[in-house]
Amino acid sequence: MPGKRPPRPFKLREEMFIAYLAPTVTAGISGLATHQSALAIAAPTSIGLTSAVVAAITGAILRRRGAARRSRRRLPTALAAGLTAGAIAAAVGLPASVLLPRLRIDLPVAAVLAATIITWRWHGSASARPAAAHRGTTPARKDFA
Numbered sequence: 001m002p003g004k005r006p007p008r009p010f011k012l013r014e015e016m017f018i019a020y021l022a023p024t025v026t027a028g029i030s031g032l033a034t035h036q037s038a039l040a041i042a043a044p045t046s047i048g049l050t051s052a053v054v055a056a057i058t059g060a061i062l063r064r065r066g067a068a069r070r071s072r073r074r075l076p077t078a079l080a081a082g083l084t085a086g087a088i089a090a091a092v093g094l095p096a097s098v099l100l101p102r103l104r105i106d107l108p109v110a111a112v113l114a115a116t117i118i119t120w121r122w123h124g125s126a127s128a129r130p131a132a133a134h135r136g137t138t139p140a141r142k143d144f145a
Contacts, residue, residue: 010125012059019055019114024048042102050110054085058115062122077123082116 024044031040058081089111090104097104 007125010059010063010122012056012063015059015118015121016052016055019118020048020052023051023110023113038102042106046100046103046106047110050089050107051114054089054111054114055118058085058118059122062119078116078119081119082112085115086112 024047027043027047028040031037031043086108089107093103093107096107
C-alpha cells in the first residue's frame with residue numbers, strides 16, 4: 001500500500017514515558033474539571049506511577065521474549081496481560097487500601113490499562129533486533145521437504 005509506514009521498533013523508555021504521561025494528564029484534567037482534588041492529586045502518583053511501573057515490567061518481559069514468540073492473536077494476549085497485571089495490582093492494592101481507600105480502584109484500573117496497551121503496542125511494533133534463533137532448535141533442512 002502506498003501510504004503504509006513500516007512498524008516502529010519497540011522502545012521501552014518511550015513506552016514507559018507515554019504510560020506515565022497519558023493517564024496522568026487525563027486523570028489530572030478530569031480532576032481539575034470536576035473539582036475533585038483527590039483525583040488531581042492521585043493522577044501523578046497512584047495512577048501515573050502504577051501505569052509506568054506496570055508498563056516497565058510488562059515491556060521488559062515482552063522484550064525479553066523476543067519477536068520470534070509474537071503470536072498472531074494480539075487481542076487475547078493483550079487482554080491476558082492486562083487481566084494478570086490487574087489481578088496482581090488488586091492483590092497489592094487491597095491491603096494498601098486500608099490507609100488510602102482510593103488505591104483499591106486506582107491500582108487495578110491503571111495496571112489493566114497499562115499492561116493491555118503496552119502488549120498491544122508491542123505486538124504492532126517491529127523488532128529492534130533481528131529475531132534470534134531458539135536454543136536447541138535446528139534450522140529446517142531442505143532435503144526433507
